[in-house]
Amino acid sequence: MNVFIILYRYFLGTLKIKISGDFAERFFNVLAADRIRFWNIEKKNDYFYVCILKKDILKLKHIRRRTNVQLNIVNKSGFPVILHKYKKRYGIIIGAVLFFALLSLASSRIWIVKVNGSTPELSQRVVNELSQLGVYKGIKKQNLDTDLLKQKLLLSQDNLSWSSLNIQGSVLEVNVVDFENSKAAENTACNLIAETDGIIVKISVNTGRSEVKVGQTVKKGQLLVSGIKTEKGVNSFIPSEGQIYASVPYNFSVNIPKSYIKKNYLSESKNRYAVEIMSLKIPLFIGDVKGSFDTEYSENVLTAFGNSIPISLHKQKINYYQEEIVIVNYSNALELAKNELSTVLEKEKAIDYEIISSNVEDNKESYCVEFSIRKTVDIAKKDFFKINSENW
């Protein structure tokens, strides 16, 4: 049987009726004459069984009187029957309406902004810039002009060379490339030159030819590692890689206040959670936090089958502390300044340092500590060859 006829009958609903009486044939003739569709006529034990559409049942009332037969419904099936069964189940109806409303809401908005940058810093900058340009979680897709946003993004970020914005479902995918990377992609061949003046203490060259020796004094901009390789009289350009550590003079000064507040963290801490569903943040806690505390935030986005969905759990960790006023004397100031210095040098990735002289000045409210040091840092800086590919 045709699938469409089956579906048509299913969606309109079917009834199987039992016909009893002496004029069942006449009843069928009248049905056919009145253009009422019926099928699967069977005769079992002096009774006729026939299937009709649910919508035609009221028409049978008059035909039954005219033909003098008795009708009994023996079976009901189809979609209207199921619908009738759950007519009073308001929960299902409300659930279905809510489901379709949420589906419509979720699919018409952007819930995830995915930035594919060459570095995490660049990605973060782009995310911040996009939020300033009005791109946020839950923005309507129709309000997004990706071409205009692309241009604005390129204008606002000086070091961006290329960007593209693609909407894929509820995800806005932003691809960006910065100038350095595009340049590097175009031409990776480079020399390594000195970033500052210094005395070479350690050489570690991965690729390229070293042009300096340990103990040699170099000036800023001097060639350290050459990216020109000569093999059998043929020159070729290669990307130089390596670290050239040099002892560099460095002056560092820091102000240490004569008294400061020290935070003594307690073992006691507290976690507070909040659920964010489609930009709607629902706190799972009651009341305020009292006392002195620092907070750490973390967010876990729910994923399904490898894709993020717009539901996330926010965790706020509250670390309590007690404040203590610390009075700093001359020797403490020097110690604190040394700690500050080591932190700064650690950030600069210095492998070693030597304090040549130190001076502590007593100001009114603070100590001014000055150090004259020699630090050992990597001074190699990439200097790309200016090669015009058209000349090759």
Place this chain on the structure above:
Amino acid sequence: MSKTNKFGNVLAECSIEEINGPNIQIFSNKKIIVEGCYGLNEYSSDIVRINLPKGEFIILGRDLEIKNMEDKSVIVCGVLCSFEFSGENI
């Protein structure tokens, strides 16, 4: 002469009255379609009597079932054994 041409000639020889009259198609001994009828006179698993404009068409068989029935057509399925016409110039 091909088979198609044979049937073409047969149809050409039919009068308009014959073409407009009841049309009966039999598919093996399993299915029969009667078009241009006026409904059923009798129906059971062994016999189906169909009312024609000028008479009656009787189908005899086993497990007879009316598969579908519309204004002027009936489809009967089952094991068909014999057919009978009553009345003249049907």
